[in-house]
Amino acid sequence: MTTPAPFGGLAQETRICAHCGYCLAGCPIYQAVGWESASPRGRMAIAAALVHGNALSAEAAQRLYECTLCGHCRTVCPTRIDTLATWLEARQRLADQSALDRLPLGRLRDNLCAAHNITGEPAENRLLWQEELSLAPALLNARPGAQVVYFVGCVAALYGQGHAIARAAVEIFHRADLDFTTLGSAEWCCGFPLLGLGLPEEAAAVARHNLAAVRALAGQAVVTTCPSCFHMWRDVYPALLGGPIGVEVMHAGELLARLIAEGRIAFRPLPGRVTYHDPCDLGRNSGVYDAPRAVLQAIPGLELVEMADHRKHARCCGGGGNLEAINPDLAGELARQRLVQAVETGATLLVTPCQQCKRTLATAARRERVRLRVLDLTETVVQALA
Ligand code: SF4
Ligand code: SF4
Numbered sequence: 001m002t003t004p005a006p007f008g009g010l011a012q013e014t015r016i017c018a019h020c021g022y023c024l025a026g027c028p029i030y031q032a033v034g035w036e037s038a039s040p041r042g043r044m045a046i047a048a049a050l051v052h053g054n055a056l057s058a059e060a061a062q063r064l065y066e067c068t069l070c071g072h073c074r075t076v077c078p079t080r081i082d083t084l085a086t087w088l089e090a091r092q093r094l095a096d097q098s099a100l101d102r103l104p105l106g107r108l109r110d111n112l113c114a115a116h117n118i119t120g121e122p123a124e125n126r127l128l129w130q131e132e133l134s135l136a137p138a139l140l141n142a143r144p145g146a147q148v149v150y151f152v153g154c155v156a157a158l159y160g161q162g163h164a165i166a167r168a169a170v171e172i173f174h175r176a177d178l179d180f181t182t183l184g185s186a187e188w189c190c191g192f193p194l195l196g197l198g199l200p201e202e203a204a205a206v207a208r209h210n211l212a213a214v215r216a217l218a219g220q221a222v223v224t225t226c227p228s229c230f231h232m233w234r235d236v237y238p239a240l241l242g243g244p245i246g247v248e249v250m251h252a253g254e255l256l257a258r259l260i261a262e263g264r265i266a267f268r269p270l271p272g273r274v275t276y277h278d279p280c281d282l283g284r285n286s287g288v289y290d291a292p293r294a295v296l297q298a299i300p301g302l303e304l305v306e307m308a309d310h311r312k313h314a315r316c317c318g319g320g321g322n323l324e325a326i327n328p329d330l331a332g333e334l335a336r337q338r339l340v341q342a343v344e345t346g347a348t349l350l351v352t353p354c355q356q357c358k359r360t361l362a363t364a365a366r367r368e369r370v371r372l373r374v375l376d377l378t379e380t381v382v383q384a385l386a
Contacts, residue, residue, distance in 0.1 A: 010089040013081045014048035023073035028316045029066055032333045037063050040073035040083055047090040061099050064090050069321035070280040075312055091198030108325045109197055116188035118154045123185040129163035141184030148180040149219035153226035154189050155355040162355040168378035169225050169252055176264040186213045190229040196322045204240040211245055221248040223255050227282035227354050253292035253353040253377055260298050266386040269301035275347035278314035279354035292353045292377055299384045307341040319356040335364035353377035
């Protein structure tokens with residue numbers, strides 16, 4: 001390790017844990033699995049064993065990765081343990097012990113380190129979402145001097161289900177006369193999955209690359225449609241790189257709320273009942289709750305109803321923390337449980353400002369044959385543009 005881990009204190013945090021169990025009720029993994037070893041408290045005991053130098057069984061190591069990094073345990077822990085930092089540092093120790101190759105995580109690491117994205121595809125595939133757009137590639141890709149750089153993110157760029165989100169975002173930005181571009185094929189994964197694997201040094205290298213690419217264009221702001229990219233750029237890049245990064249970082253929900261307030265976006269009515277899913281990395285882990293809701297409330301005819309668990313207690317959709325890579329069935333069960341809460345509201349539309357949440361929840365809705373449309377916030381806004 002040449003780059004220090006962004007967090008520390010695993011030994012101290014595991015000692016502080018009072019084993020009170022307050023974190024159990026809100027942990028989506030524990031709720032789905034029901035075993036102590038699948039709970040935050042059980043994970044603390046496994047992490048403590050790591051601290052004491054005990055060799056972990058493959059099953060115990062897997063438990064440390066079967067966590068979406070949703071952050072709910074950190075929200076409720078009465079001893080104020082930074083559980084997310086604890087899980088990340090524990091994973092770092094496991095990665096240092098070559099655990100990724102003993103778990104089904106080596107391929108994700110190799111994709112990220114060799115191709116700089118989660119799927120392992122060539123860099124030019126990051127432009128496939130642009131094919132049906134009328135906007136000129138020279139405007140969209142690496143245009144020097146553009147004020148805002150739209151950081152597309154792996155899911156919107158490389159998954160067919162995500163392409164509509166990137167297209168909706170740039171259509172809105174164009175209609176609002178925003179001076180924007182993207183990094184085009186020079187964009188790398190934001191590094192969040194590397195951090196989640198326990199590879200902060202590799203995540204720091206990614207941060208350096210992406211920041212240099214934005215600086216080369218003289219971009220003044222970065223906007224993302226992905227909450228994890230947003231959290232990385234705004235909160236983790238400065239920690240990884242040792243100081244302020246010198247560009248404003250916004251999530252699309254914040255930018256859209258600003259464009260609406262400035263009168264640069266106007267809506268026609270879009271009648272219906274909508275419920276809103278807080279992505280963990282936008283809400284609980286970044287503190288952005290109001291701006292995306294304000295965007296929905298600005299659309300005439302749209303009635304916003306909240307799910308039983310919302311804002312800082314929102315349930316995770318299962319899409320975070322690389323859970324899909326290590327246990328896709330468990331990730332699907334978390335999405336199903338969140339979908340049940342959405343259906344209970346009576347809404348016919350479920351909106352989330354996250355390409356990964358949209359993908360997991362839309363997949364669950366199809367699998368469960370639920371009559372509930374799942375859209376990203378940008379897709380909803382583009383449908384309501386006057
Ligand atoms: S709430 Fe905090 S102190 Fe209590 S068991 Fe969970 S991690 Fe430990
Ligand atoms: S971060 Fe979320 S999934 Fe992970 S242990 Fe905490 S509550 Fe459970």
